[in-house]
Amino acid sequence: MENIFTKKYKELFMRFLLWRESHISIRTFTLIMSFAVGLFTGLTAVILKWLIHGIQHLLTSHMMNEGLNGLYFVYPIVGVFLVGLFVRYVVKDDISHGVTRILQAFSQRKSRVKPHNMYTSVLASSVTIGFGGSVGAEAPIVYTGAAIGSNVGRLFRMPPNVLMLMMGCGAASAIAGIFKAPIAGILFTIEVLMVDLTATSVLPLLISSITAVTVSYLYHGTDAEFMFEQTEIFSIERIPYVILLGIFCGFVSLYFTRVMYWIEGKFARLGNPWRKFGFGSILLGLCIFLLPPLYGEGYDSILKLLAGNTDGLMRGSFLYAWSDEVWAMIVFTAMIVLTKIFATAATNGAGGVGGTFAPSLYVGCFAGFLFAYTTNLLDFTPELSNKNFALMGMAGVMSGVMHAPLMGIFLTVELTGSYALFLPLMITSTVAYATIRIFEKHSIYTMRLAKKGELLTHGKDKAVLTLLKMDSVIEKDFLEVHPEMSLGDMVKVISKSHRNIFPVTDTNCRLLGIVLLDDIRNIMFRPELYDRMYVNKFMSMPMARIVIGMNMETVMKTFDDTNAWNLPVVDEDGKYVGFVSKSKIFNSYRRVLVHYSQD
Numbered sequence: 001m002e003n004i005f006t007k008k009y010k011e012l013f014m015r016f017l018l019w020r021e022s023h024i025s026i027r028t029f030t031l032i033m034s035f036a037v038g039l040f041t042g043l044t045a046v047i048l049k050w051l052i053h054g055i056q057h058l059l060t061s062h063m064m065n066e067g068l069n070g071l072y073f074v075y076p077i078v079g080v081f082l083v084g085l086f087v088r089y090v091v092k093d094d095i096s097h098g099v100t101r102i103l104q105a106f107s108q109r110k111s112r113v114k115p116h117n118m119y120t121s122v123l124a125s126s127v128t129i130g131f132g133g134s135v136g137a138e139a140p141i142v143y144t145g146a147a148i149g150s151n152v153g154r155l156f157r158m159p160p161n162v163l164m165l166m167m168g169c170g171a172a173s174a175i176a177g178i179f180k181a182p183i184a185g186i187l188f189t190i191e192v193l194m195v196d197l198t199a200t201s202v203l204p205l206l207i208s209s210i211t212a213v214t215v216s217y218l219y220h221g222t223d224a225e226f227m228f229e230q231t232e233i234f235s236i237e238r239i240p241y242v243i244l245l246g247i248f249c250g251f252v253s254l255y256f257t258r259v260m261y262w263i264e265g266k267f268a269r270l271g272n273p274w275r276k277f278g279f280g281s282i283l284l285g286l287c288i289f290l291l292p293p294l295y296g297e298g299y300d301s302i303l304k305l306l307a308g309n310t311d312g313l314m315r316g317s318f319l320y321a322w323s324d325e326v327w328a329m330i331v332f333t334a335m336i337v338l339t340k341i342f343a344t345a346a347t348n349g350a351g352g353v354g355g356t357f358a359p360s361l362y363v364g365c366f367a368g369f370l371f372a373y374t375t376n377l378l379d380f381t382p383e384l385s386n387k388n389f390a391l392m393g394m395a396g397v398m399s400g401v402m403h404a405p406l407m408g409i410f411l412t413v414e415l416t417g418s419y420a421l422f423l424p425l426m427i428t429s430t431v432a433y434a435t436i437r438i439f440e441k442h443s444i445y446t447m448r449l450a451k452k453g454e455l456l457t458h459g460k461d462k463a464v465l466t467l468l469k470m471d472s473v474i475e476k477d478f479l480e481v482h483p484e485m486s487l488g489d490m491v492k493v494i495s496k497s498h499r500n501i502f503p504v505t506d507t508n509c510r511l512l513g514i515v516l517l518d519d520i521r522n523i524m525f526r527p528e529l530y531d532r533m534y535v536n537k538f539m540s541m542p543m544a545r546i547v548i549g550m551n552m553e554t555v556m557k558t559f560d561d562t563n564a565w566n567l568p569v570v571d572e573d574g575k576y577v578g579f580v581s582k583s584k585i586f587n588s589y590r591r592v593l594v595h596y597s598q599d
Helices: 002-023 026-060 071-091 098-108 120-130 138-155 160-179 182-191 202-220 236-270 273-290 299-306 326-350 357-377 386-402 405-416 419-439 447-452 460-467 487-496 552-562 582-597
Strands: 501-505 511-516 566-570 576-581
Touching: 026 071, 026 120, 026 138, 026 160, 026 202, 071 120, 071 273, 071 326, 098 138, 098 160, 120 138, 138 160, 138 357, 160 182, 160 202, 160 405, 182 202, 182 405, 236 273, 236 326, 236 357, 236 386, 236 419, 273 326, 299 357, 299 386, 326 357, 357 386, 386 405, 386 419, 405 419, 487 501, 501 576, 511 566, 552 566, 552 582, 576 582
Parallel strands: none
Antiparallel strands: 501 511, 566 576
């Protein structure tokens, strides 16, 4: 009975697809799908917030915060342990580094994300953060939104360029829904995911973002996520300090990015998941035990700093006994800025699931406060507003870490409603981004892919080369010859081939050289030489070798450096695989470019 119903459903669905193709253009249907993606992603963002806050309230509502509390050590470890078991034995797939995986899906998987990613990241991150993991919920919801977009597109048999757009719509609606920030959601897809903003893509992105933020408004009201009340007017004479804050945020961003990458590398080298859990959970537990504001997303601390209220900020920390001392506040905020990265990396390294959005906002808020608080102690005039600079620090560090200054500006404005501080926010974000760009070309999300040559960029030439795969351009119809073969045997091989290049291999299929037809044309018609000349006498070495697995950008650079039109391909052991030709790459390039550029 079930098989009959399934078969009937498939037949009806195929009829619908055929009807859609005849009656609804792909552009119009893309708008319909973008609305659906925005709706589902917005609802998922609401569910994620509800789960996180529910778990946190259940665990922490009874906790005493006057002194050090051992539960701050225990809870995060328990959460990471539970998530690790869920991922390892239920999901059985790596769901960490959500934004990086979206970028990888763009460049390596034709914008296809597995269906389980529509819910597994939400479940895992809610437990991770609810139990105190020092990460953010934004990267998991972005990955979830992209998965929803990808699978909605796949359900209706959309081509790869539409799948990419649907993933962008899912990511944009995720940011819009979780932060109530529709403009920042669109800018995220442009600056971080590097989806081109065209006449075709702008409307679906807008529809998805607007739909998701409307869902968020229905459930959480229309107030900004971090309501900011500006009580101290910003004056032009403070601009030099804003520029200095931007430089400071740029270096904080550089520290954030480099240390995060370094710690993740250390965890990768540990290998055994239980060893990762042991090392990461102890590091995480100690960080939060000594500095409880590192617990969870840390939005309570951000709200306090944006309100200009530092009372109780150090409650529960090892510095609480000296909370009235000026030096204690400086040490405390500096340690928060320095150790938040360790807590975040330890959470993910130990097996938790979360992102770096919230940590970058958190670090930026404390960095901005630390800058203003310390500067004011030096008795410079005019006095700087701690809460204004805390707000600017959020925009500065996020812009630097994400390499997304526009998103940093608009996200901070939409998060807080601080439109009156638009100019200093722009200055801080721009200077911070310019500062980190001097030292680090790639964002925290793109570093791994860039090192492997798998990063899709706004540069269309480079993007198309990234989309090209080596397997699609290797030609294997070249006849092999061997060093001990005579010229007579070589002529027989030539008579069976339509190529003018012949790879020379040994008995283990290792490439030894090549024979060019032009090089032996003057002797191949002299029968008296057929038994006297051998391949090892007239073979030559290729100008370069392409190793299987090279990215296409490197392959094209090799062609440019050698001026060759054909180059042999070998594997890691030097065994012959085939040839790549410049003409074959150009033909494939044109085909992918047309497909990539289709509206």
